[in-house]
Amino acid sequence: MPTRPDPPATWVRRAGAICTALPECYQEPAWTGVRWRVRAATVAHLFGGEDQLVRITFRAEPDEVMAFEHLGPPYFRASWGRNVVGLLLDSGTDWEELRELLTDSYCLQAPAALAAQVARPG
DSSP states (O other): OOOOOOOOHHHHHHHHHHHHTSTTEEEEEOSSSEEEEETTEEEEEEEEOTTSOEEEEEEOOHHHHHHHHHHOTTEEEOSSSTTEEEEEEOTTOOHHHHHHHHHHHHHHHSOHHHHTTSOOOO
16 A cells, blocks of 8 residues: 655645634644644645645535536545545645635634634635
C-alpha cells in the first residue's frame, strides 16, 4: 500500500493561521495530516493522499457542493459527508480564496453564537 506524504509544514502553518484566527478553532493531529475543529465539529482537514497529492477538505453549502463538483480539478467532492468538498493544494494555490472557503466552512460548523462573531468574506 502506498504511503501518504505529510503535508508541507508551510501549508500546515498557513492553513492553521487562517483557522485558528477564528473563535475557538483549534488544531489537532488527525489519522493522517492535521485538522482544525470548533468544539467537536471539523472545519478543515489537510492531508496527503496515496497518490502523493496534498488535499484540504472543508464544508460548503449544498449549492456550492454541486458547483465545486462541476468545476472539477483542483476542486473535488469528498466521498464522505454530504457537504464535504476539497481542494488539491499545490504551489499555485490561491490562499486568499482558501481563506474564504475555510471561513465559510467554520461558519457552517460553529455554533451560531460563534459564527455570528465572524465577518464572512464576499
